[in-house]
Amino acid sequence: MRKEVPLLITFVVALIAMLSQVTTGNVPGLGVAIPDVFERYISPWMTVVSAFSLCLASVNLIVVHSRNVSRKQPEWIYSVVLLGSLVIYGTWCTYIQLNPDDTAASFGYSLIYNYILSPLMTGQWACLAFYVASASYRAFRARNLEATVLLGSAILVMLGATPVGGVIWSKFPVIQRWLIDIPNMTGQRALLIGAAVGSFVACLRTMLGIERGHLGIGGS
Amino acid sequence: MSFMERIQNVDSRIIYILLLIALSLPLLRPIGIPLQTDPMVRAVYDIIESLDPEKDRVLLSMDYSPGAGLDAEVSPVAVIQHLTQRGIKWAAISFGTTDGPMMTNRIIADLEAKGYEYGKDFANLGYMAGEENAVRLFALDCLSVPADVRGNKTDQLPVMQGIKTIKDFAFVMQFSMSTPEMWIRQVVDPMGIRFATGTVTVSVPSIVPYYNSGQVKGVMGGVSSAAQYELLCNNPGKGAALMDAQSMGHLLIIVFIVLGNIGYFVMKDKKDKAAAGQ
Numbered sequence: 001m002r003k004e005v006p007l008l009i010t011f012v013v014a015l016i017a018m019l020s021q022v023t024t025g026n027v028p029g030l031g032v033a034i035p036d037v038f039e040r041y042i043s044p045w046m047t048v049v050s051a052f053s054l055c056l057a058s059v060n061l062i063v064v065h066s067r068n069v070s071r072k073q074p075e076w077i078y079s080v081v082l083l084g085s086l087v088i089y090g091t092w093c094t095y096i097q098l099n100p101d102d103t104a105a106s107f108g109y110s111l112i113y114n115y116i117l118s119p120l121m122t123g124q125w126a127c128l129a130f131y132v133a134s135a136s137y138r139a140f141r142a143r144n145l146e147a148t149v150l151l152g153s154a155i156l157v158m159l160g161a162t163p164v165g166g167v168i169w170s171k172f173p174v175i176q177r178w179l180i181d182i183p184n185m186t187g188q189r190a191l192l193i194g195a196a197v198g199s200f201v202a203c204l205r206t207m208l209g210i211e212r213g214h215l216g217i218g219g220s
Numbered sequence: 221m222s223f224m225e226r227i228q229n230v231d232s233r234i235i236y237i238l239l240l241i242a243l244s245l246p247l248l249r250p251i252g253i254p255l256q257t258d259p260m261v262r263a264v265y266d267i268i269e270s271l272d273p274e275k276d277r278v279l280l281s282m283d284y285s286p287g288a289g290l291d292a293e294v295s296p297v298a299v300i301q302h303l304t305q306r307g308i309k310w311a312a313i314s315f316g317t318t319d320g321p322m323m324t325n326r327i328i329a330d331l332e333a334k335g336y337e338y339g340k341d342f343a344n345l346g347y348m349a350g351e352e353n354a355v356r357l358f359a360l361d362c363l364s365v366p367a368d369v370r371g372n373k374t375d376q377l378p379v380m381q382g383i384k385t386i387k388d389f390a391f392v393m394q395f396s397m398s399t400p401e402m403w404i405r406q407v408v409d410p411m412g413i414r415f416a417t418g419t420v421t422v423s424v425p426s427i428v429p430y431y432n433s434g435q436v437k438g439v440m441g442g443v444s445s446a447a448q449y450e451l452l453c454n455n456p457g458k459g460a461a462l463m464d465a466q467s468m469g470h471l472l473i474i475v476f477i478v479l480g481n482i483g484y485f486v487m488k489d490k491k492d493k494a495a496a497g498q
Contacts, residue, residue, distance in 0.1 A: 039356075039357075039360055043353055043356060043357050043360075044357060044364070046350055046353040047348070047349055047350035047353055047354050047357055049350075050349040050350035050351065050353065050354070051349035051350070053349075054318075054349060100370060100371040110322070110325065110329075113322050114322075114326065117286070118286035118322075119286075121285065121286040121287040122286045122287075122289045122290070124287065125286075125287055125288060125289035125291075126289055129239065129243070129469065130235070130236045130239055130240075132473075133235055133236075133239050133469070133472070133473050133476070134232045134235045134236070136473055136476075136477060137230065137235060137473070137476040137477055137480050138480070140477045140480070140481070141480060141481060141484050142481055142484070142485075143484075151477070151481070154477075155474055155477065158470045158473065158474060159470070159474065161421070161444060161470075162444070162463075162466055162467040162470045162471075163253040163254060163255050163256070163444075163463055163464075163467050164253055164467035164468070164470070164471055165467075165470075166254070166256050167253055167254065173256055180424070180425055180428055181428060181432065184425045184428060185428045185429050185432060188425060188426055188428065188429050189429050192429060
């Protein structure tokens with residue numbers, strides 16, 4: 001029963017979701033349209049489940065990092081920082097939700113976000129520029145035909161995408177536009193169609209119970 | 221080690237320092253390199269210009285976080301400035317990240333300081349969990365979000381009056397750190413709305429097929445698009461200020477790539493000749 005019931009739920013829900021896109025007919029015996037069943041009942045329920053999964057992620061984070069701290073595992077001090085931040089930030093946010101008129105608390109919360117969290121995240125992103133610069137210098141070598149095509153395209157796109165390219169030669173933006181619109185789009189479409197077919201097959205496998213990874217019991 | 225060997229193996233720290241200089245100098249002393257407007261950016265501008273401030277409302281899906289840096293942050297600022305300049309009312313909601321409402325609040329704080337009124341001119345509906353599914357749910361019933369981030373009831377916000385489904389918005393734009401497939405799958409194709417997207421530069425090539433097929437009416441990709449948009453609105457801001465730095469950074473990277481390849485070919489030639497002589 002531990003396997004069959006979840007598999008049955010998966011099958012029924014997936015069937016309704018699939019049929020809701022291709023038919024407006026009623027569910028036999030219920031007199032309710034299939035798209036209505038999906039949109040009125042299953043869809044809101046999925047949103048609630050997603051909201052719960054956020055809570056579950058927090059609980060999981062607390063369990064894992066509390067264990068790190070209690071066992072004094074390597075770099076446990078970072079776990080203390082994470083747990084402290086989680087508790088302070090979570091409590092503060094809950095307080096604001098319960099007391100929306102407390103502007104001082106709300107202002108303080110924004111300060112933490114805007115002047116601590118946000119600069120840290122933006123700084124981390126900005127550091128990528130330096131790694132990308134160094135990595136491109138080392139990786140873009142015209143060692144063979146494929147690497148040469150990649151190198152040439154990269155340089156043309158970089159020059160076309162920045163204003164300085166247009167100043168150097170007015171055709172750089174035109175070439176960049178062509179590279180994006182024709183060879184890139186052709187490749188992207190092929191990838192999209194391939195991914196869509198692959199997704200459909202994966203969905204069918206899950207729906208029919210061949211793929212059981214979501215139940216934590218592996219494949220067939 | 222010969223010069224050619226050296227230019228093949230420049231120390232990373234030298235590249236970092238030179239890049240820092242190349243990025244910093246134009247910020248301190250702007251060069252003012254002229255910008256060309258991309259048709260995908262102009263399309264967004266034209267849509268907003270075509271809206272009627274008296275009756276049209278815009279929905280913004282704010283699905284980006286500070287983790288995507290200024291590349292994601294400057295485009296929504298430019299578009300929202302245009303909307304507010306034209307007196308077009310807008311509502312923002314987030315599906316992709318819990319950071320979205322905070323990012324919206326930042327923009328709203330600036331607008332409130334300029335005298336625009338929360339609730340009447342714009343509203344922040346917060347975060348709705350469920351990603352793709354939540355997008356569909358909201359599209360079918362925009363009042364499924366009971367309250368905004370300030371605790372006001374959604375159905376009582378002046379900006380949301382007359383809005384029942386997403387089709388009541390004249391234009392929908394998503395700002396994200398990736399591609400807008402979930403919007404296209406769940407809303408654009410089934411409900412036929414006018415939709416555009418703003419994203420980070422690296423995601424633009426993946427969106428081009430949707431733009432060329434007409435599913436996405438306009439695309440803004442990163443700082444350069446924001447800069448072009450600011451200039452279209454005659455309102456140069458952060459985007460335009462960053463463009464010289466971006467140009468210099470790219471130019472430096474290209475110079476290093478070219479030098480690395482010159483070194484590689486000269487050394488390869490030497491090795492080939494040495495091998496032939498043995």
